[in-house]
Amino acid sequence: MDDPINPVRTRPRHSLLxxxxxxxxxxxxxxxxxxxxxxxxxHPALYWGHASTFAEPWVAMTAEPKGQRLAGYTQVGGLxxxxxxxxxxxxxQRRGFPAWATLPGYRSLAEGRRWHFFFAWLFVFNGLxxxxxxxxxxxxxxxxxxxxxxxxxxxxxxxIRDHLALRxxxxxYNTLQKAAYLAVIFGLLPLMxxxxxxxxxxxxxxxxxxxxxxxxxxxxxxxxxxxxxxIVAFVLVHIAMVLASGPLRQLRAMITGGEAPPPAPGAxx
Numbered sequence: 001m002d003d004p005i006n007p008v009r010t011r012p013r014h015s016l017l018x019x020x021x022x023x024x025x026x027x028x029x030x031x032x033x034x035x036x037x038x039x040x041x042x043h044p045a046l047y048w049g050h051a052s053t054f055a056e057p058w059v060a061m062t063a064e065p066k067g068q069r070l071a072g073y074t075q076v077g078g079l080x081x082x083x084x085x086x087x088x089x090x091x092x093q094r095r096g097f098p099a100w101a102t103l104p105g106y107r108s109l110a111e112g113r114r115w116h117f118f119f120a121w122l123f124v125f126n127g128l129x130x131x132x133x134x135x136x137x138x139x140x141x142x143x144x145x146x147x148x149x150x151x152x153x154x155x156x157x158x159x160i161r162d163h164l165a166l167r168x169x170x171x172x173y174n175t176l177q178k179a180a181y182l183a184v185i186f187g188l189l190p191l192m193x194x195x196x197x198x199x200x201x202x203x204x205x206x207x208x209x210x211x212x213x214x215x216x217x218x219x220x221x222x223x224x225x226x227x228x229x230x231i232v233a234f235v236l237v238h239i240a241m242v243l244a245s246g247p248l249r250q251l252r253a254m255i256t257g258g259e260a261p262p263p264a265p266g267a268x269x
Contacts, residue, residue: 013253018139021130022254028126029231031119034103036228037096038112044088044096046225050216058222061096063089070094124193131185143173144182150175168245184234188227195224 014022045057060075061083072088073080084090090098099105103115134140149155159174168174173181197203198211198220214220242250 014257015133015137015139016257017130017133019254019257021126024126025123028119028123029235031103031115032123033228033232034101035112035115035119038102038104038107039109039116040225041096041102041107042109042112046222047218048215048222049218052218059225061088063094120193120196127189127193140182144178144185146175146178150178166244168241180234184231188230188234192224192227192231195220195227199224 043052044061045052045054046059047053047057057075058077062073062075063070064073065071066082070084070089070092071082072084072086072090072094074083074087086098087096088094093099095107102112104111156175159176162168162174163176194210195214197207198214199217200210204211204217211217211220214223
């Protein structure tokens with residue numbers, strides 16, 4: 001199709017449903033992260049198993065006296081480091097994550113839970129819509145399933161070198177991108193949803209397997225936290241790749257659905 005502002009002919013890149021679900025996820029994940037950290041702050045520690053063994057947390061964010069003042073500390077296993085101002089203690093208050101990272105910014109477990117549960121179901125329904133469309137339209141098979149030639153060690157090594165040199169394909173996903181998206185869509189996101197259900201007493205009463213699957217409610221909480229942090233890491237890498245490969249072009253494709261094709265060899269920009 002032709003862009004009325006830019007006469008350069010564009011080619012389709014993202015369908016309307018992909019664009020809608022993408023931008024809905026941007027909003028939903030931001031709210032889920034902020035409200036989830038608010039919930040975590042009510043008890044900033046993680047455990048494995050069924051019970052909260054307060055004396056032996058796997059991860060803990062605390063504030064303890066240090067001389068004449070309080071200091072924030074983060075413990076991971078046997079390692080304990082001072083993190084004053086960011087984790088454990090910020091703005092002179094004991095809290096796991098600082099106020100600017102939580103939703104709402106003030107302390108309110110009830111408000112955090114309301115926001116989190118509402119947007120969690122919006123996230124699930126948005127994901128199911130994308131999943132149903134992807135299966136029905138052949139999107140996963142056509143755009144995300146790696147071809148046999150793409151899985152060869154030589155091809156993969158070439159793509160790794162291209163990524164390190166900040167050379168990215170235009171108009172399609174390479175094998176590394178396909179693998180990352182498939183791992184998130186069919187692995188990480190379902191894991192986060194299932195572990196979230198595993199923490200719900202109401203869901204547990206109806207389907208006990210939801211927390212037994214993880215070895216206990218505290219294990220489900222830990223898996224939920226870790227999967228959320230993995231999604232944050234994926235999003236940060238995704239944003240970095242967008243910035244490195246042409247943010248205006250990428251944003252245009254995700255807003256309008258089309259992008260300009262790469263210039264012909266030897267053509268002047």
